[in-house]
Amino acid sequence: MQDSHATTVPEAARTHAEDLGRFVSAAPSSYHAAAELARRAEAAGFVRLTETDAWQVAPGGRYVVVRDGSAIAFVVPPSAGPTTPFTVLGTHTDSPGFKLKPQPTTGRGGWVQAGLEVYGGPLLNSWLDRELELAGRLVTRDGAEHLVRTGPFARIPQLAIHLDRQVNDGLALDKQRHTQPVIGLGDVSGADVLGELAARVDPAAGGPVDPADVLGYDVLVADTQAPRAFGARGELWASGRLDNLLSTHAALVALLDADPDALTGVAAVAAFDHEEIGSESRSGAAGPFLADVLGRVSRALGAGGEDRRRALAASLCVSSDVGHAVHPNYPERHDPANQPQAGGGPILKINANQRYSTDAHGAALWQEACTAAGVPSQEFVSNNTIPCGSTIGPITATRLGIRVVDVGVPILSMHSARELTAVVDPWYLSRAMGAALVR
Numbered sequence: 001m002q003d004s005h006a007t008t009v010p011e012a013a014r015t016h017a018e019d020l021g022r023f024v025s026a027a028p029s030s031y032h033a034a035a036e037l038a039r040r041a042e043a044a045g046f047v048r049l050t051e052t053d054a055w056q057v058a059p060g061g062r063y064v065v066v067r068d069g070s071a072i073a074f075v076v077p078p079s080a081g082p083t084t085p086f087t088v089l090g091t092h093t094d095s096p097g098f099k100l101k102p103q104p105t106t107g108r109g110g111w112v113q114a115g116l117e118v119y120g121g122p123l124l125n126s127w128l129d130r131e132l133e134l135a136g137r138l139v140t141r142d143g144a145e146h147l148v149r150t151g152p153f154a155r156i157p158q159l160a161i162h163l164d165r166q167v168n169d170g171l172a173l174d175k176q177r178h179t180q181p182v183i184g185l186g187d188v189s190g191a192d193v194l195g196e197l198a199a200r201v202d203p204a205a206g207g208p209v210d211p212a213d214v215l216g217y218d219v220l221v222a223d224t225q226a227p228r229a230f231g232a233r234g235e236l237w238a239s240g241r242l243d244n245l246l247s248t249h250a251a252l253v254a255l256l257d258a259d260p261d262a263l264t265g266v267a268a269v270a271a272f273d274h275e276e277i278g279s280e281s282r283s284g285a286a287g288p289f290l291a292d293v294l295g296r297v298s299r300a301l302g303a304g305g306e307d308r309r310r311a312l313a314a315s316l317c318v319s320s321d322v323g324h325a326v327h328p329n330y331p332e333r334h335d336p337a338n339q340p341q342a343g344g345g346p347i348l349k350i351n352a353n354q355r356y357s358t359d360a361h362g363a364a365l366w367q368e369a370c371t372a373a374g375v376p377s378q379e380f381v382s383n384n385t386i387p388c389g390s391t392i393g394p395i396t397a398t399r400l401g402i403r404v405v406d407v408g409v410p411i412l413s414m415h416s417a418r419e420l421t422a423v424v425d426p427w428y429l430s431r432a433m434g435a436a437l438v439r
Contacts, residue, residue: 009233009234009235009423009424010424010427012427013423013424013426013427013428014229014234014423016253016426016427016430017229017237017423017426017427019249019253020227020237020239020245020246020249020250020426021226021227021228021239023036023245023248023249023252024227024239024240024241024242024245024249025226025227027093027241027245028133028135028149028220028222028241029069029135029136029137029149029218029219029220029222030068030069030070030093030094030095030220030273030274031068031069031136031137031147031218032135032136032147032149033069033071033093033245033248033271034066034067034068034069034070034071034093034271034273035066035071035147037064037066037071037073037093037248037252037269037271038064038066038071038073040252040256041062041064041073041252041256042064044062044256045062046062046063046064046073047061047062047063047064048063048064048065049063049064049065050065051065051067051292055296055300056300057076057296057297057300057301058076058300059076059077059078059079059080059081059301060076060077060078060260061075061076062074062075062076062260063075063076065293067282067283067289068273068282068283069093069094069218069273069274069283070093070270070271070272070273070283070284070289071093071269071271072268072269072270072271072289072290072293073252073255073268073269074266074267074268074269074293074297075255075258075260075263075266075267075268076260076266076297076301077260077261077263077264077265077266077267078260078261080265080266080301081301081302082298082301082302082303082304082307082308082311083303083307083310083311083314084265084266084301084311085264085265085266085311085312085313085314085315085316086265086266086267086268086294086297086311086312086315086316086402087263087264087265087266087267087268087315087316087317087318087436087437087439088268088269088270088290088315088316088317088318088396088402089251089254089255089267089268089269089270089317089318089320089433089436089437090251090270090271090272090285090290090317090318090319090320090392090393090396090404091244091247091248091251091269091270091271091272091319091320091321091392092244092247092248092271092272092273092274092275092276092279092285092321092392093244093245093248093271093272093273094119094120094244094273094274094275094276094277095120095222095240095241095243095244095245095276096119096120096121096122096123096243096276096415097119097120097122097127097220097221097222097417098116098117098118098119098122098127098179098220098221099116099117099118099119099218099219099220099221100114100115100116100117100134100136100193100217100219100220100221101115101116101117103115104193104194105188105191105192105193105194106180106188107182107188107191108188110185110186111182111184111185112182112183112184112185112186112188112191113180113181113182113183114134114154114180114181114183114193115180116179116180116181116221118175118179119220119276119277120276120277120415121276121415122415122416122417123413123415123416123417124173124175124178124179125171125173126413126416126417126418127156127179127221127223127417128156128157128158129155129156129157129158130155130156130223130224130225130417131152131153131154131155131223131224131225132152132153132154132155132156132181132221132222132223132224133149133150133151133152133153133154133221133222133223133224134148134149134150134153134154134193134197134219134220134221135148135149135150135219135220135221135222136148136217136218136219136220137217137218137219138197138198138201138209138214138216138217138219139214139215139216139217140209140210140213140214140215141213141215142213144206146201146205146206146207146209147201147202147205148197148198148200148201148202148205148207148219149200149222150196150197150200151200151224152224153183153196154181154182154183154221155181155182156178156179156180156181156182157181157182181221183196192211194211194214194217195211197214197217197219198210198211198213198214199211222240222241223240223417223418225240225418227239227240229423234423235343235422235423235424236342236420236421236422236423237420237421237422237423237426238418238419238420239418239419240417240418240419241419242322242411242419242420242421243321243322243411243414243415243419244275244320244321244322246322246409246411246421246426246429247320247321247322247408247409247429248269248271249426249430250320250409250426250427250429250430250433251269251271251320251430251433252269252271253430254269254430254431254433254434254436254437255267255268255269255437257434258434258437258438259438262438263437263438264437264438264439265314265315266294266297267437268293268294270285270289270290270293270317272284272285272289272290272392275321275391275392279392279395285392285395285396285399286395286399290396290399290400291399291400294312294400295308298311312400312401312402313401313402315400315402315403316362316365316402316403316404316405316436316439317393317396317397317400317402317403317404317405318366318404318405318407318433318436319357319391319392319393319396319404319405319406319407320406320407320408320409320429320433321349321391321392321406321408322408322409322410322411322414322419322421323340323347323349323380323408323409323410323411324340324380324410324411324412324414325340325341325342325410325411325412325421326339326340326341326410327412333383333386334383335381335382335383335384336383338378338379338380338381340378340379340380340410341378341410342410342411342412342420342421342422342425343422343424343425344376344378344410344425345370345375345376345377345378345425345428345432346370346375346377346378346407346408346409346425346428346429346432347377347378347379347380347407347408347409347410348363348366348367348377348378348379348380348405348406348407349380349381349391349393349406349407349408350363350379350380350381350406351381351382351388354394355387355388355389355390355391355394356388356390356391356393356394356406357391357393357394357396357397357404357405357406358393358404358405358406358407359403359405361403362403362404362405362406363405365403365405365436365439366405366407366432366436368435368439369432369433369435369436369439370432370435372435373428373431373432373434373435374431375428375431375432375435376428377432378410380408380410391406393405393406407429407432408429409421409425409426409428409429410422410425
């Protein structure tokens with residue numbers, strides 16, 4: 001394990017982190033994240049597939065398909081046949097925060113506000129007093145989907161200490177009353193949040209559009225502060241949405257860098273939406289998206305039912321999501337013997353109750369990948385008194401019956417509007433993922 005106090009960051013790690021920053025900045029919502037993944041894949045020569053079309057998938061091909069806020073990119077090695085297995089790098093595109101409600105324009109006291117609903121399990125206090133943007137998709141009368149983002153647009157203001165003298169003894173936020181942001185001044189009757197969004201659709205995305213033509217929308221909230229390195233020697237990295245765009249970016253980089261001739265199976269990145277709220281949607285890991293794509297690929301390679309089962313039996317999913325680094329101010333919240341440190345490399349997630357899917361075989365495969373990549377590794381297990389969360393890993397293992405290993409990168413401030421990791425760890429993760437693709 002790398003010394004957690006080591007501060008020499010390889011230039012390649014800084015380059016990776018800077019590109020991660022660009023990826024995060026381009027992806028204020030899951031819909032933008034899926035679009036950015038597809039854009040980068042297409043720029044690298046991947047062919048864009050549409051689910052309603054017949055697919056022409058062949059050995060040696062590279063492809064990408066988007067379903068709502070999810071995307072799957074895959075590379076078929078030249079030697080692929082009916083029983084060729086899959087190696088899937090599984091991640092998610094959504095992050096905890098807030099989503100715009102129906103009838104979103106509200107306000108009082110001369111303030112215009114936007115009505116928000118809590119999405120997932122954000123650290124509510126971390127969203128206070130930040131310049132936020134609205135971002136997502138609008139669907140117009142003709143059925144067209146338009147990506148939209150406002151830039152700095154909203155702020156959830158905290159109550160001044162003079163009006164709450166006990167606030168430092170314990171802040172309690174009511175999810176309905178205290179999380180509605182201000183977006184401007186004036187009479188609410190003359191304001192229109194949806195109209196503001198319609199006017200901000202980029203011309204490249206088919207806009208601006210007439211607000212009267214907007215019949216549906218999925219719009220979320222994102223922090224607008226740019227990702228950046230900081231710390232005594234620039235070894236720390238702060239950004240919104242590291243959970244889980246960090247893993248999505250690392251997986252995509254690994255796939256784009258992979259040599260198709262060296263792959264031991266069909267290599268894929270599967271980035272799902274809705275993980276933070278349970279994954280139960282048509283584009284979530286509990287939905288049919290991955291099974292649909294793998295099934296179509298298998299059939300294109302000539303696989304029948306028996307061939308596909310043989311291929312899945314030999315397949316692997318590396319499920320990657322961020323995990324907890326040991327918090328220096330709360331060390332008692334962590335397992336006393338397993339204490340992942342920032343800068344110490346990717347973590348192998350283990351849970352006796354299968355909240356993570358790692359088993360002995362998966363652990364061995366991941367350790368081999370880290371060794372092959374020259375990457376340090378460490379383990380994560382929860383303190384017995386603090387139940388852990390879960391990932392897409394158990395869902396994928398249950399749906400497809402393939403072996404899954406759960407991994408990630410240690411961070412602080414998980415589910416905050418702005419999270420923290422070591423500059424070197426996302427690079428380590430991507431290198432280990434790349435080695436897993438040629439296992």
